[in-house]
Amino acid sequence: MAITIKEIAKLAGVSKSTVSRVINDSEHVSDKAREKVQQVIKETGYVPNSLAKNLKRNQTDTIGVVLPKINTSTFSSAVEGISNVMYQNGYNLLLTNTKLNVKDEITYLNLLKEKRVRGILFFATEITDDHLEALNKIDIPVVIIGQDTSEIFDFPCVIQDDFDAAKSIVNHLIQQGHQDIAYIGVEENDVAVGQLRKLGYFEALQENDLKTFSDYIYKGDFSIESGWQGMKKIINRVERLPSAVFAVTDRLALGAIKYLKQNGYQVPEDISIVGIGNSDISPWVDPGITTINYDHEQTGEEASQILLKYINGTKREEKKVMDYQIIKRDSVAQI
């Protein structure tokens, strides 16, 4: 059992109140008493019990983070950004990892409420009725990251413009002369990545009077392996080879490139490839991947700022759409 304020008081020959005043840099403490108390604290290595402090103050300095997977650069970068901002503002991070298990999200939301966290940063993938119920009852400031929930919830959200970004990168392909563009994506329960990026792809094609074929469409998961598999499936079943491939993430693009190289195709000479996300390895692989850059760290920072405003009760932004840029590298050929 750790040492308490009471014992410090006894050792220093003062009352608990005086010790408390010293700890909190309060006025009205004689230099003599202050010195004595500080000395005793140093000797004993006393550290105040923040449980008691927070109970008394009825608020904590902890921010809860709910995220689907930690070891993915998108999320870990965002957490990096979050920790930057939150630490500067005196908050700590309670991290909960749902491992892509949607049910756990509800569990964790309740856990965070139990912990009386000051606010919650919620990385959403899909939003179910259970989410609705849990979030509506939570009574804690929440900012949602990654999915546009502005029409469902009264909470602010921070999103990438997935639709526009996908459309832009596919348009870039079209501008380079590509007409037969295949698609390697993910399942559609993830609205932002699975649905919006696909819609962007279709819209770009449509606006340019281009057709797509079901042969050209592959949906898998988020793994690099899935990109490899997708490329394989497409290559093997297709009548006419696509001249370009739009992969909805850089990791998928990397897998696709690997398959092509292993099977004697040159990238971009034979087939061009683009991704989305600008993974940290994308400039370094061969060829460097042309992609959309989102600054995930900045997304985390932005979401944190919005949450802080929310907590402090000042103005409340409803929806923040993060910027993106096309990064042109060497995976696209002009034809």
Place this chain on the structure above:
Amino acid sequence: MAITIKEIAKLAGVSKSTVSRVINDSEHVSDKAREKVQQVIKETGYVPNSLAKNLKRNQTDTIGVVLPKINTSTFSSAVEGISNVMYQNGYNLLLTNTKLNVKDEITYLNLLKEKRVRGILFFATEITDDHLEALNKIDIPVVIIGQDTSEIFDFPCVIQDDFDAAKSIVNHLIQQGHQDIAYIGVEENDVAVGQLRKLGYFEALQENDLKTFSDYIYKGDFSIESGWQGMKKIINRVERLPSAVFAVTDRLALGAIKYLKQNGYQVPEDISIVGIGNSDISPWVDPGITTINYDHEQTGEEASQILLKYINGTKREEKKVMDYQIIKRDSVAQI
């Protein structure tokens, strides 16, 4: 202000004690009272205040994690493993990110003490006198990850066998006929990566009566860019080209490969390259990188298990050296 047990009691027409018993699945509650209380809890969305509970019980279910950088696959994978084990055992994670700032480590250690976390997982890079002082006073179970501190501290530690691993992979190069092997490493304040891996390199050379030249040695940081720079420096200053390069991480290897390809060298035909770490992208880049596999997720899990044992006061392992394997891919040629 959230609703409290007192109000639940009033609404349910029972005493606080009865509500508490219902919450904690205690015996000695009539079905009628139980039902009534549960109903009120459901209606109000009441969630117990864990601050008060923990204060009363004088212990928390929180594990503190101190780590130098989140968005690095080594660390984020380890955190993934940690969250696996800790969640299963009913613990939550309080995450602190030092951003490679050693001074912050001390700050965070104190913060975690203030929070009365149940145990600490400490990812160490270097150990200073300040660390010694802080850790010796902490009075909370700590497990150190990544650096061998068994001779300095009375805390358990979980490490990779960096020396052996480096020696093995360099030996593999030698077995493939390489004699001129360059080194791309990191600064030596990081004992495990900066010192031990270099020592393993030297020892492998020495045991095989091979020489190295100062021209062959480059030390930078952990970025992919640094691998690129290192390769450039070595290529440009060397009299005789090395036939192989040992990079102390896969990311450094990736940077080195990029430089070589950009400058007309073929990997592995002209120069072979190996790394350490088996990054998730290493099988997918071109060529696939021959490397040492550490299972970081498992490292996190192992450290968590040890911490749990420590917390529960059962047997205490002093030092756990994690296993490794050589993964042979396509970045090494036989000569």
Place this chain on the structure above:
DNA sequence: TTGTATGCGTTATCAA
């Protein structure tokens, strides 16, 4: 400037 007393929300002890 200092100390005493009270309460934060919960659990646990004891008596009813």
Place this chain on the structure above:
DNA sequence: TTGATAACGCATACAA
């Protein structure tokens, strides 16, 4: 089976 009450460690209003 229930309820009143004390206690956890701290901050604070108030009295001295």
